[in-house]
Amino acid sequence: MSAPEDDKLLQGARRRAARHRRWLREGGEPSVAGRLAQIGVLGWIVVVPTLAGIFLGRWLDRLFHSGIFWTAPLLMLGVALGCWAAWKWVNSA
Numbered sequence: 548m549s550a551p552e553d554d555k556l557l558q559g560a561r562r563r564a565a566r567h568r569r570w571l572r573e574g575g576e577p578s579v580a581g582r583l584a585q586i587g588v589l590g591w592i593v594v595v596p597t598l599a600g601i602f603l604g605r606w607l608d609r610l611f612h613s614g615i616f617w618t619a620p621l622l623m624l625g626v627a628l629g630c631w632a633a634w635k636w637v638n639s640a
Contacts (some may be wrong), residue, residue, distance in 0.1 A: 561612035592636055600625025 577585070604618030611617070 589633050589636065592633045593626070596624065596632065597625040598628040600628075 600621035600623075601618060604615070604621035607613070607617035607621075608615060
């Protein structure tokens with residue numbers, strides 16, 4: 548029987564494990580679950596400021612009895628802020 552360091556199967560497994568560790572360290576491709584998580588986070592980055600703008604606008608409109616005077620611009624501001632934050636998040640990743 549051969550020594551463990553001479554075993555071709557063991558050497559191949561070690562080489563593959565080393566390549567896999569290097570691939571992960573260098574930022575290997577994320578899994579499908581990882582991609583879905585990124586999409587989910589991206590959606591929430593846009594949705595949360597949009598909803599915050601709507602709720603704040605509706606509250607101000609009820610407070611001042613002003614129709615949609617505050618809701619419409621704060622909605623647009625929330626969407627713009629959410630899109631900007633998503634853009635920054637995607638470019639930083």
